[in-house]
Amino acid sequence: xxxxxxxxxxxxxxxxxxxxxxxxxxxxxxxxxxxxxxxxxxxxxxxxxxxxxxxxxxxxxxxxxxxxxxxxxxxxxxxxxxxxxxxxxxxxxxxxxxxxxxxxxxxxxxxxxxxxxxxxxxxxxxxxxxxxxxxxxxxxxxxxxxxxxxxxxxxxxxxxxxxxxxxxxxxxxxxxxxxxxxxxxxxxxxxxxxxxxxxxxxxxxxxxxxxxxxxxxxxxxxxxxxxxxxxxxxxxxxxxxxxxxxxxxxxxxxxxxxxxxxxxxxxxxxxxxxxxxxxxxxxxxxxxxxxxxxxxxxxxxxxxxxxxxxxxxxxxxxxxxxxxxxxxxxxxxxxxxxxxxxxxxxxxxxxxxxxxxxxxxxxxxxxxxxxxxxxxxxxxxxxxxxxxxxxxxxxxxxxxxxxxxxxxxxxxxxxxxxxxxxxxxxxxxxxxxxxxxxxxxxxxxxxxxxxxxxxxxxxxxxxxxxxxxxxxxxxxxxxxxxxxxxxxxxxxxxxxxxxxxxxxxxxxxxxxxx
Amino acid sequence: xxxxxxxxxxxxxxxxxxxxxxxxxxxxxxxxxxxxxxxxxxxxxxxxxxxxxxxxxxxxxxxxxxxxxxxxxxxxxxxxxxxxxxxxxxxxxxxxxxxxxxxxxxxxxxxxxxxxxxxxxxxxxxxxxxxxxxxxxxxxxxxxxxxxxxxxx
Numbered sequence: 001x002x003x004x005x006x007x008x009x010x011x012x013x014x015x016x017x018x019x020x021x022x023x024x025x026x027x028x029x030x031x032x033x034x035x036x037x038x039x040x041x042x043x044x045x046x047x048x049x050x051x052x053x054x055x056x057x058x059x060x061x062x063x064x065x066x067x068x069x070x071x072x073x074x075x076x077x078x079x080x081x082x083x084x085x086x087x088x089x090x091x092x093x094x095x096x097x098x099x100x101x102x103x104x105x106x107x108x109x110x111x112x113x114x115x116x117x118x119x120x121x122x123x124x125x126x127x128x129x130x131x132x133x134x135x136x137x138x139x140x141x142x143x144x145x146x147x148x149x150x151x152x153x154x155x156x157x158x159x160x161x162x163x164x165x166x167x168x169x170x171x172x173x174x175x176x177x178x179x180x181x182x183x184x185x186x187x188x189x190x191x192x193x194x195x196x197x198x199x200x201x202x203x204x205x206x207x208x209x210x211x212x213x214x215x216x217x218x219x220x221x222x223x224x225x226x227x228x229x230x231x232x233x234x235x236x237x238x239x240x241x242x243x244x245x246x247x248x249x250x251x252x253x254x255x256x257x258x259x260x261x262x263x264x265x266x267x268x269x270x271x272x273x274x275x276x277x278x279x280x281x282x283x284x285x286x287x288x289x290x291x292x293x294x295x296x297x298x299x300x301x302x303x304x305x306x307x308x309x310x311x312x313x314x315x316x317x318x319x320x321x322x323x324x325x326x327x328x329x330x331x332x333x334x335x336x337x338x339x340x341x342x343x344x345x346x347x348x349x350x351x352x353x354x355x356x357x358x359x360x361x362x363x364x365x366x367x368x369x370x371x372x373x374x375x376x377x378x379x380x381x382x383x384x385x386x387x388x389x390x391x392x393x394x395x396x397x398x399x400x401x402x403x404x405x406x407x408x409x410x411x412x413x414x415x416x417x418x419x420x421x422x423x424x425x426x427x428x429x430x431x432x433x434x435x436x437x438x439x440x441x442x443x444x445x446x447x448x449x450x451x452x453x454x455x456x457x458x459x460x461x462x463x464x465x466x467x468x469x470x471x472x473x474x475x476x477x478x479x480x481x482x483x484x485x486x487x488x489x490x491x492x493x494x495x496x497x498x499x500x501x502x503x504x505x506x507x508x509x510x511x512x513x514x
Numbered sequence: 515x516x517x518x519x520x521x522x523x524x525x526x527x528x529x530x531x532x533x534x535x536x537x538x539x540x541x542x543x544x545x546x547x548x549x550x551x552x553x554x555x556x557x558x559x560x561x562x563x564x565x566x567x568x569x570x571x572x573x574x575x576x577x578x579x580x581x582x583x584x585x586x587x588x589x590x591x592x593x594x595x596x597x598x599x600x601x602x603x604x605x606x607x608x609x610x611x612x613x614x615x616x617x618x619x620x621x622x623x624x625x626x627x628x629x630x631x632x633x634x635x636x637x638x639x640x641x642x643x644x645x646x647x648x649x650x651x652x653x654x655x656x657x658x659x660x661x662x663x664x665x666x667x
Binding site for chain 2 (some may be wrong): 010011012015016047049050113124163183184185186187188189191224225226227228252262263265267268279280281282283284286300330341342343344345346349350373385415417418419422423428431435438439
């Protein structure tokens with residue numbers, strides 16, 4: 001029997017040499033006359049151990065990492081292909097503490113299965129949720145999702161079931177499901193990893209959403225910076241169609257459901273749901289005024305469910321295991337699990353899926369093991385470029401929607417970006433404004449003009465020009481942008497700016513004295 | 515990357531495949547760029563006709579999206595992530611180094627090479643990140659990028 005060896009194909013792992021490792025393993029096994037079968041799985045998410053190679057043994061999967069091409073020879077010499085010890089041995093994958101401490105629901109299969117094998121997918125619980133949904137009434141599916149407490153993982157945290165109910169209750173000849181896979185926030189990569197590592201889960205969630213609200217057409221809008229995710233999702237759609245899942249007769253039920261993909265154009269604001277709709281319609285990605293809500297007047301004017309990748313990818317587990325199992329996790333109104341992404345200057349970065357309520361300190365210090373540089377930690381930006389910069393004194397904050405809001409931040413898409421003491425927070429504040437100026441759709445004035453004026457004002461502060469006066473002006477401007485912008489782009493850009501001023505004032509005042 | 519030299523006949527064939535789809539303007543422009551490497555100004559009127567929208571609409575879309583370009587691409591393209599997660603591990607330094615190694619400035623372009631900023635490549639735990647002709651590079655140094663470009667050209 002041939003030996004099964006897993007080498008991740010995830011773009012992040014390929015970016016540090018996974019393809020060369022896979023080639024070297026293949027060549028070396030051929031040289032030694034061994035019969036091996038290389039599976040290109042997604043990543044388990046422990047990016048600090050990647051490229052992590054796994055070997056299937058009778059005891060379970062045994063891991064080695066981080067593996068470089070130079071290690072391959074000695075791995076074979078140590079009989080790693082039968083689970084032999086080596087200096088890179090990590091033991092059984094499921095026993096690696098960093099992974100064992102997590103609670104994987106949405107990411108249960110990512111890194112475990114061959115992403116494009118429907119056989120693997122079903123062996124690991126795939127399609128159970130959809131098969132159950134096919135036996136339920138629309139109302140029952142929506143109720144199950146509502147009762148699970150699942151909230152939108154894109155950032156806004158709106159209850160998914162309530163959104164679905166609005167679309168279900170709105171009569172129309174055509175409705176749409178749109179998956180927002182325009183994951184543009186720096187420090188986030190969970191959508192990408194899920195699409196590359198377990199794309200069928202996303203398709204299953206979308207199909208269930210379609211059954212629930214009565215939609216037969218769906219679109220996945222994927223950013224162009226993710227070419228591998230785009231290719232994988234397209235391939236998964238093709239396979240699901242050939243399998244008799246997608247198409248005019250979903251798993252023999254007589255119900256129709258079709259999914260297509262759209263590639264973004266390199267615009268951050270198209271991650272805003274109404275700008276995304278405009279972009280799917282082929283137009284400039286300009287934000288729409290709300291109301292009307294997309295649930296009533298969405299894609300091409302039809303009722304549309306818009307959910308983030310992680311939201312939709314969590315639905316199959318809720319349908320398979322029931323709402324109660326999901327809502328047993330978490331704290332307060334933040335129920336279930338959140339897929340946190342540890343990023344930036346962090347020693348052990350990657351995906352940490354765990355119940356809401358873990359503290360920021362546990363994520364950064366226990367899982368993350370502090371900064372990569374070894375210098376003291378100074379700031380953590382939670383929730384992407386529109387999220388707050390939090391100081392070390394905030395590390396005890398509970399990571400849930402409400403607690404972060406109370407701490408002056410936001411959860412966003414679950415990105416956690418760590419900075420060491422070399423960071424200049426005035427420069428970070430200026431960048432937030434500059435980023436907004438580059439990416440603003442231009443529709444509303446506070447965002448379009450405010451961002452440029454904001455960057456100019458912070459530059460003046462950095463140059464020591466009337467520091468107190470310009471700081472006051474900047475706060476005024478932040479207020480106008482917060483209250484007067486049409487969407488979160490202009491409305492939340494002040495969050496990193498204000499939090500930097502609040503918690504790291506010395507970086508703004510330093511120049512006045514200098 | 516190899517592209518078809520621009521011709522209006524070849525462009526018509528591309529547009530035939532996209533203009534009937536719902537919301538056709540952006541995908542038509544993307545398809546033209548895939549084929550020719552860029553969208554020449556003269557394509558605007560063709561797209562407008564094929565999609566039954568105004569030239570202003572097409573111009574608006576063409577100039578909105580960072581990905582779309584109206585001049586031929588250089589032989590190699592290097593995009594360096596300049597967003598927060600990569601900043602925290604030295605992307606500002608990477609940009610400076612890359613400008614020196616390649617002898618060109620960010621957002622400048624010649625026939626051989628262009629350096630462009632990109633806001634997040636989704637590789638935020640392995641930064642600083644860059645993309646060379648569509649290939650993602652983690653823990654990037656300017657020398658890595660330079661070697662890779664030399665290997666590709």
